[in-house]
Amino acid sequence: MSVVRAFRLVVIAVLSLVLLAWVGRVLFGVDQRGPLLPFLAPLSFDAVMDALAVPLLAGVAWGALLTFGGSSWDSTSKTVKGPVAMATVIESSTTGLSVNDVPQHQLYLEVKPTDGQRYVSQCRLLASGRDAWMIKPGVAVPVHYDLNDPDFVTPAEHAEPEVRRAVLQWRIERGLxxxxxxxxxxxxxxxxxxxxxxxxxxxxxxxxxxxxxxxxxxxxxxxxxxxxxxxxxxxxxxxxxxxxxxxxxxxxxxxxxxxxxxxxxxxxx
The missing domain is CATH 2.40.50 (OB fold (Dihydrolipoamide Acetyltransferase, E2P))
Structure with missing residues (x-):
């Protein structure tokens, strides 16, 4: 698991605990005049309820991470330029985002490196309706990978000589x-x-x-x-x-x- 992804999961967990504590306090608190959380002791519950600073900020951040974060902190910004391998599409879905009316897709892939064991990874890419066949389950696509950080891969450009060779070698091995x-x-x-x-x-x-x-x-x-x-x-x-x-x-x-x-x-x- 990458450091960025681990940090994102920790942030989501902390925000979830803050929201759960607040909801529990509202629903089940016996003396609601007390502090919301120990680290908010100087603040009364009424003051927090008036400002709603903590739950509002935590809720907005939590919702933004789950809605837009996903794996985008890594997969949309991280670029892997390691060796080329063929990967088989396991699952594909749209992310809801598009660029120039071309939808973005989230792919889960089984990567088959030449110097290691098979593993499952993911990436995001843009694909129009004309190219939709290339991202269907079962289709093999070339990717750049890094065995030291297997969480994400980068789709490889077919114009690159190294990529063309890898695709051809895969087709030869498969009898295609x-x-x-x-x-x-x-x-x-x-x-x-x-x-x-x-x-x-x-x-x-x-x-x-x-x-x-x-x-x-x-x-x-x-x-x-x-x-x-x-x-x-x-x-x-x-x-x-x-x-x-x-x-x-x-x-x-x-x-x-x-x-x-x-x-x-x-x-x-």
């Missing part, structure tokens, strides 16, 4: 990438391509469905060519692979048969 497509994804050239046709193969793995995709690849300085590739995608992201959709194609020059594709986050590469 054909062996013939590993080298193009790791070392191949990235080219623009578009979808000509696609069909499901009937194979499923880790909640994803495999599609056979016919592509028109347009290499820089060369004539376009057609080829066929396969990719596993989450059902909610199939819309990104419609006929005419732009994709990224990865291929080794001279080998037009083994072309890998990537669309959006977590697909291909």
């Amino acid at each position: 990438v054909e062996p013939r497509l590993v080298r193009p994804l790791l070392d191949g050239r990235s080219e623009h391509a578009s979808v000509i046709d696609l069909r499901p193969t009937g194979r499923h793995q880790d909640g994803q469905s495999e599609l056979e995709v016919r592509l028109l690849v347009s290499p820089d300085g060369q004539d376009p060519f057609e080829t066929t590739s396969r990719v596993f995608v989450y059902p909610d992201s199939v819309s990104e692979l419609q006929v005419g959709s732009p994709v990224r194609a990865y291929w080794m020059p001279g080998d037009r048969e083994n072309v890998a594709i990537a669309v959006g986050r977590g697909i291909g590469r």
Whole structure:
């Protein structure tokens, strides 16, 4: 447990005790002319009731912490920039906050570091309706983690080379990438391509469905060519692979048969 989180819990506990003592005094006190609490001995109960300073301040602080604090003291301000690991979404809910009409989500994740045991952590991120499939239970997402402070993780940016490698390695280990497509994804050239046709193969793995995709690849300085590739995608992201959709194609020059594709986050590469 982080120091900040522990301090927040202590503050909430103290404020709760103050409120409970005040409520108990009001409801069950026999001689209500006495002091509210020992440390308020100079004040009479009537004076405290007139001012309501202690219960009012404690109540406002207590309510603010529970309503807006949650884990926000840590998760919205703390940034973890440690190693990259894949994490599986256990639970997702909206926090009630939004930025530019994009809602913020609270995620609880099972983190799977390469140098330690699995553990449960959490983070907050912004996700529009178009990206909502990425935060559903069972979906794997890349995160930065710190084993010395496992309470919170930071969502990793897919544009970072380290993150792309981690996602690809995870997909290879899970059997989501054909062996013939590993080298193009790791070392191949990235080219623009578009979808000509696609069909499901009937194979499923880790909640994803495999599609056979016919592509028109347009290499820089060369004539376009057609080829066929396969990719596993989450059902909610199939819309990104419609006929005419732009994709990224990865291929080794001279080998037009083994072309890998990537669309959006977590697909291909």
